[in-house]
Amino acid sequence: MLHTNLSRLLASGGPKRLISTVNKLTTVEVNDKTGIAILTMNRPPVNGLNLELLQDLKSSIDEIEGNKSRGLILTSSSPTIFSAGLDILEMYKPDMDRCRAFWSQLQETWLALYGSSVPTAAAINGHSPAGGCLLATSCEYRVMVPKFTIGLNETQLGMIAPQWFMSAFLSVLPQREAERALNQGRMFTTEEALRVGLIDETANSKEEAIEKCAAFIGTFAKVNPLARSLTKQQFRAADLQQLKNGRKEDLEKFLFTVSQPALQKGLGIYLEGLKKKVKKQ
Numbered sequence: 015m016l017h018t019n020l021s022r023l024l025a026s027g028g029p030k031r032l033i034s035t036v037n038k039l040t041t042v043e044v045n046d047k048t049g050i051a052i053l054t055m056n057r058p059p060v061n062g063l064n065l066e067l068l069q070d071l072k073s074s075i076d077e078i079e080g081n082k083s084r085g086l087i088l089t090s091s092s093p094t095i096f097s098a099g100l101d102i103l104e105m106y107k108p109d110m111d112r113c114r115a116f117w118s119q120l121q122e123t124w125l126a127l128y129g130s131s132v133p134t135a136a137a138i139n140g141h142s143p144a145g146g147c148l149l150a151t152s153c154e155y156r157v158m159v160p161k162f163t164i165g166l167n168e169t170q171l172g173m174i175a176p177q178w179f180m181s182a183f184l185s186v187l188p189q190r191e192a193e194r195a196l197n198q199g200r201m202f203t204t205e206e207a208l209r210v211g212l213i214d215e216t217a218n219s220k221e222e223a224i225e226k227c228a229a230f231i232g233t234f235a236k237v238n239p240l241a242r243s244l245t246k247q248q249f250r251a252a253d254l255q256q257l258k259n260g261r262k263e264d265l266e267k268f269l270f271t272v273s274q275p276a277l278q279k280g281l282g283i284y285l286e287g288l289k290k291k292v293k294k295q
């Protein structure tokens with residue numbers, strides 16, 4: 015079968031062409047034979063989504079859209095973290111001009127990924143909280159390696175996930191499951207995520223996860239690309255439009271939220287907790 019051959023080729027490490035080294039925090043590798051692009055996040059230690067990583071992600075997505083790749087697989091160069099979500103340092107004691115640019119870029123990058131015309135899949139090779147989960151659920155397919163966690167934990171930080179985070183989550187999970195998980199700020203283990211349908215498959219390694227993502231993308235090999243992409247866009251149009259219409263209001267809500275002293279206090283305590291955890295190990 016064509017898609018099986020595609021995934022074998024990709025996994026075999028077959029002929030790969032590095033077509034972009036321009037961005038500092040992401041790389042794009044397109045397999046010459048399969049035409050599938052692997053977009054890798056590379057911002058140690060945890061792929062925290064700061065302004066620059068979000069800019070590089072957006073520019074890599076644009077590049078993949080422009081070079082006629084047959085699909086996009088999003089993954090991470092870290093062996094244990096897909097993405098730790100938004101870089102909390104962008105929200106803690108922020109410079110308000112940068113904070114504005116940061117949130118606007120997050121909106122821009124999400125619109126590009128969720129609305130991408132090429133088939134998208136996430137090879138989740140590590141923990142994927144909050145913004146990491148947003149990236150994964152914005153893709154059409156998810157394959158995750160065991161012993162990691164994924165979910166929208168915003169309420170655990172005293173924050174509210176914006177409507178468009180919920181839209182991506184709701185494109186994967188039924189409303190009842192999604193509502194409960196968001197209210198709890200629940201992080202799912204790989205096994206739990208598979209059980210509820212937050213991920214589609216598990217894989218024993220990053221390579222196998224990429225292979226399974228490639229197999230998913232291969233299922234479109236015989237489908238008319240324009241018909242496929244317009245169908246996808248119709249499914250996602252209302253979610254995309256909702257943010258496009260409300261971008262300014264969403265930005266103002268975010269800036270208001272981060273300027274609240276109670277939120278700043280909470281973030282400070284949360285960051286301290288992350289650092290203490292490091293010292294204990």
Ligand SMILES: CC/C=C\C/C=C\C/C=C\CC/C=C/CC(=O)SCCNC(=O)CCNC(=O)[C@H](O)C(C)(C)COP(=O)(O)OP(=O)(O)OC[C@H]1O[C@@H](n2cnc3c(N)ncnc32)[C@H](O)[C@@H]1OP(=O)(O)O
Pocket residue numbers: 059060062094095097098099100101102103141143144145146167168171173174175176177264267268271272285288289291292
């Ligand atoms: C009505 C209102 C309507 C709408 C609302 C409007 C606006 C909404 C407002 C706000 C929305 C905000 C949305 C936020 C979404 C997010 O993404 S918030 C970020 C959430 N992320 C997390 O909670 C993850 C925290 N990190 C971890 O759990 C662990 O680090 C992780 C499991 C990822 C990895 O663990 P481990 O391998 O053990 O690594 P360490 O914990 O040791 O971490 C290494 C260093 O990295 C630092 N770090 C980790 N995560 C982050 C992060 N997200 N941001 C910044 N820094 C991070 C950690 O402190 C360590 O730093 P050190 O080396 O000690 O300096």
